[in-house]
Amino acid sequence: MIARMYIPILLMIVLSDLYIDIHYLRRKLHLGGWKRLLWWLPCIGMVGYTVGLASVQNFVPDNLTWIEVYLILLGIFVVPKAMFTVCSVMGLGICRLTHRRDNWGNLIGFFLGILLILMFVYSVTFGVRRLTVKRIDLYVEELPKAFEGYRIVHFSDAHVGMFEGDKADLLKRDIDSINAQRADLVAFTGDLQNMQPSELYPFMDVLSSIKAPDGVYSVLGNHDYSQYINADAAIKAANEKEIIARQRQFGWQLLLNEHVVVRRGQDSIVVVGTENDGRAPFPQRADYVKAMRGVGKKAFVIMLQHDPSAWDRHVLPLTSARLTLSGHTHAGQVSLLGFRPTRFSYTQDYGLYEQAGSYLYVTAGLGGVVPFRFGASAELVVITLHRLESSKKL
Structure with a gap:
């Protein structure tokens, strides 16, 4: 299952963290190397998790807990960051075209990311139990x-x-x-x-x-x-x-x-x-x-x-x-x-x-x-x- 789409997933994981690292951790927050390393540790863990699941020869692991935990992490941490990144990049492009300083894409991306987290939590709790x-x-x-x-x-x-x-x-x-x-x-x-x-x-x-x-x-x-x-x-x-x-x-x-x-x-x-x-x-x-x-x-x-x-x-x-x-x-x-x-x-x-x-x-x-x-x-x-x-x- 993951093997069929692991490259797009890896790009989503890495590029989102890379964008946030360059534009915010370094340029705005001026964080040092070890603090930025702490930021990258979950990303490294998700990359390893993704590669591990992609190497499973069956469609999904025999123990579905592995895939369920992976999707929870993906839905709560990775997808919201990807949404924030997309909105921020779009907002940055608009700022450069209109010569404005305020990037409203950051705010929109933040709230859409929160919304995605709420939707995901509902989906794996109440949503899956509805008939x-x-x-x-x-x-x-x-x-x-x-x-x-x-x-x-x-x-x-x-x-x-x-x-x-x-x-x-x-x-x-x-x-x-x-x-x-x-x-x-x-x-x-x-x-x-x-x-x-x-x-x-x-x-x-x-x-x-x-x-x-x-x-x-x-x-x-x-x-x-x-x-x-x-x-x-x-x-x-x-x-x-x-x-x-x-x-x-x-x-x-x-x-x-x-x-x-x-x-x-x-x-x-x-x-x-x-x-x-x-x-x-x-x-x-x-x-x-x-x-x-x-x-x-x-x-x-x-x-x-x-x-x-x-x-x-x-x-x-x-x-x-x-x-x-x-x-x-x-x-x-x-x-x-x-x-x-x-x-x-x-x-x-x-x-x-x-x-x-x-x-x-x-x-x-x-x-x-x-x-x-x-x-x-x-x-x-x-x-x-x-x-x-x-x-x-x-």
């Missing part, structure tokens, strides 16, 4: 009569490794909330683990407790494969077999490019599940032809696919899915005044989308590799299906 139950009434064409009012609970991106230690109660709360909705069907759209199936062991009973009259259906996400660990092929293959076996052990019906028919009397709907269909570097293992084989052209299809980018690329062109459920983006885990960083990478990154009578819902998910959320709370989605009457079409 939203979102309810959607969806009016769709061709819904069979017997499925009027059909209720689906959609959840995704559990990343159960995040819930170790003092956060274990959060996963229990989330599962209790799923069962409390009394839905007809529960759909899970991938990323059950962070890196390996052993993360599931403390939560086997909790995950097995999810129940619904028409079943619990799931698909694999990018983290459910073995690309995030450095191991030989045999271990990776064993891990992938285990994550599949564990989900079936929970009583979930894991769909690997296949479908099931859910019946109500003479009517039916089809739940299709495809393996992860991601853009590089994420796995691309979906087989829509196989998954849709035997599904009638007039069937009402609900598609489970972890990656929402597949909706435009493959789901709409290759299938007759009326409703697609996805996760993967976590809604960026940060949303400020509606701005989410994932909007740069995904056309459909969070919420409900419609195209030619077909719908996609992308959920913010439950967990994440990193326990951090601001303005993008963990969520469960309760979707109630309704028949689109002719009067509503006009």
